[in-house]
Amino acid sequence: MGLFTKIFGRRPSKADGGGIFSSLTAYSPAFTSWGGQLYESDLIRASIECLAVHSSKLQIRFAGPARSPLKTRLEKAPNSWQTWSQFMARLRTILEIQTTAFIVPVYDELGARIGIYPVLPSSCTLVDVRGEPWLKYTFTTGEVAALPMSECCVLTKFQYKDDFMGSGNGALNDTLDVIHMQSQGIREGIKNSATFRFMAEMSNATSDKDIAKERQRFNEYNLRGESGGILLFKNTMKNVKQIDQKPYLVDADQMKLIQANVFNYFGINEKILQSSCYGDEYLAFYESKIEPFGIQLSETLTKMIFTLTEQGFGNQVYCTANRMQYMSNKDKLQVSSEMLDRGVMNIDEIREIWNLEPIPDGKGKAYVIRGEYKNTEEVQPNAQQPDEQADDSAADQ
Numbered sequence: 130m131g132l133f134t135k136i137f138g139r140r141p142s143k144a145d146g147g148g149i150f151s152s153l154t155a156y157s158p159a160f161t162s163w164g165g166q167l168y169e170s171d172l173i174r175a176s177i178e179c180l181a182v183h184s185s186k187l188q189i190r191f192a193g194p195a196r197s198p199l200k201t202r203l204e205k206a207p208n209s210w211q212t213w214s215q216f217m218a219r220l221r222t223i224l225e226i227q228t229t230a231f232i233v234p235v236y237d238e239l240g241a242r243i244g245i246y247p248v249l250p251s252s253c254t255l256v257d258v259r260g261e262p263w264l265k266y267t268f269t270t271g272e273v274a275a276l277p278m279s280e281c282c283v284l285t286k287f288q289y290k291d292d293f294m295g296s297g298n299g300a301l302n303d304t305l306d307v308i309h310m311q312s313q314g315i316r317e318g319i320k321n322s323a324t325f326r327f328m329a330e331m332s333n334a335t336s337d338k339d340i341a342k343e344r345q346r347f348n349e350y351n352l353r354g355e356s357g358g359i360l361l362f363k364n365t366m367k368n369v370k371q372i373d374q375k376p377y378l379v380d381a382d383q384m385k386l387i388q389a390n391v392f393n394y395f396g397i398n399e400k401i402l403q404s405s406c407y408g409d410e411y412l413a414f415y416e417s418k419i420e421p422f423g424i425q426l427s428e429t430l431t432k433m434i435f436t437l438t439e440q441g442f443g444n445q446v447y448c449t450a451n452r453m454q455y456m457s458n459k460d461k462l463q464v465s466s467e468m469l470d471r472g473v474m475n476i477d478e479i480r481e482i483w484n485l486e487p488i489p490d491g492k493g494k495a496y497v498i499r500g501e502y503k504n505t506e507e508v509q510p511n512a513q514q515p516d517e518q519a520d521d522s523a524a525d526q
């Protein structure tokens with residue numbers, strides 16, 4: 130029994146023979162894998178890994194009164210093979226490379242849902258089964274599985290032509306070509322630097338046959354064996370010159386433009402990539418690239434896990450992260466002091482900002498409010514404060 134059977138169970142596919150599901154556009158609702166070409170560039174892989182690592186810090190939370198067995202399992206881990214951080218990182222990597230990511234339910238032998246898993250099919254087609262859209266997955270192993278779209282979770286990027294799938298990363302093809310040619314130029318430059326080429330003119334050669342013999346003789350006497358490291362030329366050769374081949378390489382300014390193009394495409398910068406960004410800069414990165422991913426994942430998982438009735442009772446999935454951990458120590462101290470004494474945050478929440486464990490026995494759940502802060506409902510509009518009454522008494526005397 131392999132991973133395919135572990136995820137999809139032994140249920141037979143009910144989508145065999147189903148027609149293509151009709152979409153609003155003439156574009157075929159189908160997904161095809163890019164084959165990993167994008168992930169082979171070191172700069173692009175580092176950019177995608179950066180997004181995946183930061184996305185893996187998101188925490189999955191469940192709200193609402195529903196206590197289904199699936200919800201109980203998901204509160205601990207998404208499936209039997211991954212932690213939530215591994216799940217998030219792989220899901221974000223697939224989404225960035227393919228611009229479409231699929232999450233499918235994991236079934237047990239009885240057909241009950243026991244988890245969720247991010248799959249990477251070689252292709253996926255939206256088919257019509259008795260008027261209901263089904264997702265038909267085809268994997269590189271040749272195995273095929275089909276599930277109702279309502280049971281799956283689909284995340285997309287650059288969704289334009291297709292009503293259901295992302296548009297792919299074709300816009301990066303030109304940049305990939307330049308990066309590939311730059312790498313080839315560097316490799317060829319290293320190879321050529323270890324070779325020597327000369328050009329000489331023979332003064333008494335009468336035929337092509339004589340030139341070929343002289344070339345063979347020169348190679349045998351100078352370039353074979355251990356005869357020495359000096360090249361000797363006969364006096365019949367003149368105008369001996371070394372051929373200096375200089376490979377064309379992209380200069381530093383052009384290379385910065387290539388990097389900027391990749392960074393702009395994925396929405397990161399050099400500081401984010403090198404983990405030297407914090408404070409307001411990190412918050413900007415979080416709100417532009419991490420939070421939208423978390424929102425989309427929260428909404429799609431909510432639809433996948435809970436029915437409309439359960440959602441009506443407030444059951445939902447949401448992703449959260451403690452963004453304040455990336456503030457400077459000065460900013461952390463200011464937030465801690467101002468939010469704690471006003472009762473906005475409790476002690477454990479402040480300790481989390483400083484990467485400290487909660488206080489045992491739930492004692493850190495208490496909210497602390499300084500004495501000079503009062504609830505507005507406790508203050509009478511025209512009532513005099515104690516200090517004001519003392520001043521009035523002194524004035525009467």
